[in-house]
Amino acid sequence: MQTLQEQFDELRVSAGVTGKGRVRSTDDPFILQLIHLLVIYGVQAGASDIHISPTRTGGHVRYRIDGILHDLLQLSDEIRDPLIRAIKTKANLATDAVGRSKPQDGRIDFGVDGKKLDLRLSSFPTLFGDVIAVRILDRSASRLSLEDLGFPPTILQQFHQIIHRPNGLLLVVGPTNSGKTTTLYAALEKIRSPQIKIVTLEDPVEYQMEGVEQAQINPQVGLTFASGLRAIMRQDANVILVGEIRDKETVDIAVRAALTGHLVFSTLHTRHACGAVTRLLDMEIEPHLITASLTGVLAMRLVRLVCQRCQTPDPTAEKTFARLLAEAGHPAVSLGDAASSGPRFVRGTGCLDCNHTGYHRRTGLFELLVLNDALRQYIVDGSSVGLYGAAVTSGMRTMLTDGLEKAARGLTTIAEVLRVLGESEDG
Numbered sequence: 001m002q003t004l005q006e007q008f009d010e011l012r013v014s015a016g017v018t019g020k021g022r023v024r025s026t027d028d029p030f031i032l033q034l035i036h037l038l039v040i041y042g043v044q045a046g047a048s049d050i051h052i053s054p055t056r057t058g059g060h061v062r063y064r065i066d067g068i069l070h071d072l073l074q075l076s077d078e079i080r081d082p083l084i085r086a087i088k089t090k091a092n093l094a095t096d097a098v099g100r101s102k103p104q105d106g107r108i109d110f111g112v113d114g115k116k117l118d119l120r121l122s123s124f125p126t127l128f129g130d131v132i133a134v135r136i137l138d139r140s141a142s143r144l145s146l147e148d149l150g151f152p153p154t155i156l157q158q159f160h161q162i163i164h165r166p167n168g169l170l171l172v173v174g175p176t177n178s179g180k181t182t183t184l185y186a187a188l189e190k191i192r193s194p195q196i197k198i199v200t201l202e203d204p205v206e207y208q209m210e211g212v213e214q215a216q217i218n219p220q221v222g223l224t225f226a227s228g229l230r231a232i233m234r235q236d237a238n239v240i241l242v243g244e245i246r247d248k249e250t251v252d253i254a255v256r257a258a259l260t261g262h263l264v265f266s267t268l269h270t271r272h273a274c275g276a277v278t279r280l281l282d283m284e285i286e287p288h289l290i291t292a293s294l295t296g297v298l299a300m301r302l303v304r305l306v307c308q309r310c311q312t313p314d315p316t317a318e319k320t321f322a323r324l325l326a327e328a329g330h331p332a333v334s335l336g337d338a339a340s341s342g343p344r345f346v347r348g349t350g351c352l353d354c355n356h357t358g359y360h361r362r363t364g365l366f367e368l369l370v371l372n373d374a375l376r377q378y379i380v381d382g383s384s385v386g387l388y389g390a391a392v393t394s395g396m397r398t399m400l401t402d403g404l405e406k407a408a409r410g411l412t413t414i415a416e417v418l419r420v421l422g423e424s425e426d427g
Helices: 004-015 029-045 077-090 153-163 180-191 225-232 248-259 273-282 287-293 317-328 373-380 384-393 399-408 414-421
Strands: 047-054 058-065 068-076 104-112 115-126 129-138 168-173 198-202 213-216 239-242 263-268 294-306 311-313 346-348 359-369
Touching: 004 029, 004 068, 029 047, 029 058, 029 077, 029 104, 029 115, 029 129, 047 077, 058 077, 068 077, 077 104, 077 115, 077 129, 153 168, 153 180, 153 294, 153 359, 168 180, 168 248, 168 273, 180 198, 180 239, 180 263, 180 294, 198 225, 225 239, 225 248, 239 248, 248 263, 248 287, 273 287, 273 294, 273 359, 273 384, 287 294, 287 373, 294 346, 294 399, 294 414, 317 399, 317 414, 359 399, 359 414, 373 384, 399 414
Parallel strands: 168 263, 168 294, 198 213, 198 239, 239 263
Antiparallel strands: 047 058, 047 129, 058 068, 104 115, 115 129, 294 359, 311 346
């Protein structure tokens, strides 16, 4: 595939845009073709987001690919301004002085090569003009199954048991863009059937699911996570998905729903699985209500996979691997199919397939907290600090252990695992 810069240069030549001097309108064929090119390239590169950011002299276009931003194109100001106005116009956003002075959100339906794309736009005013962030959602793409996400077999089995329970509260935690929504959609796909009623409340609805009643919050008319969840409890639902728990009112209702016979899925922004318990306590949920309602907490991150085309052995990783295992208190990890031949550490040297990063595509790292009597007692006693150690002692595999195992199997690198988990390779 040609680079974005090469395709942009060809488009400029074919459109006769070879120099400065003429400010182009938003309906100029070149500007419309450029929008098409930017979206097409994003789809082909597997980007999740496109960022168009103004600078003093022009602007630059960046793509988030496998979780990392790549600066791939520079724009002159005579192209930047009409491009941003044209994108905002397509999304029905205001382009007048008032519109340029406030944040706005919009969307564009975009069809290309048989794909139906939903482009979610956010504009934000800065010193040199509006920053445009575009989230690419492919409505025609097949959703990943739980088996495709990279779950270790033992955690996958436990997770299956949790999502097939008739009631309880399941939380999936992690930072933004860590795969929480994808995992919850995969869980709904696994349990979806005509015999149960599933209702979701999301912000926004990212993928439409057959047989699932989905709603999008709209604070302007009073439809918030809390008010929507309260209404859903009167809808005779079996399973409820709440896109995110943001406040005490929402978590109060979610806990009550879990205790009254509903299976509730939601997300929280915490670093680790045990951190969700601390967060619930901070939101003034009584410990006995947490232990009675909470069936599991899944923490996750996404790590980049080593590019299959340019991978090469990495003999320097084994010493770091052994040291990290010892420091983490885990003397060994399960290497699965690689156990007979021992660890297989690799790294990518960079090629066209991986945009010279050494990585291509991503998989998950997982940590599942399942409460037992001993762990419930820690929560009742308010000892959230000791909960993590007790969970590990009782058999909880941490995300670090999962990441080191995947590195030892040649799926990713130790450096990538430590980057994603926010830890230093030097300890």
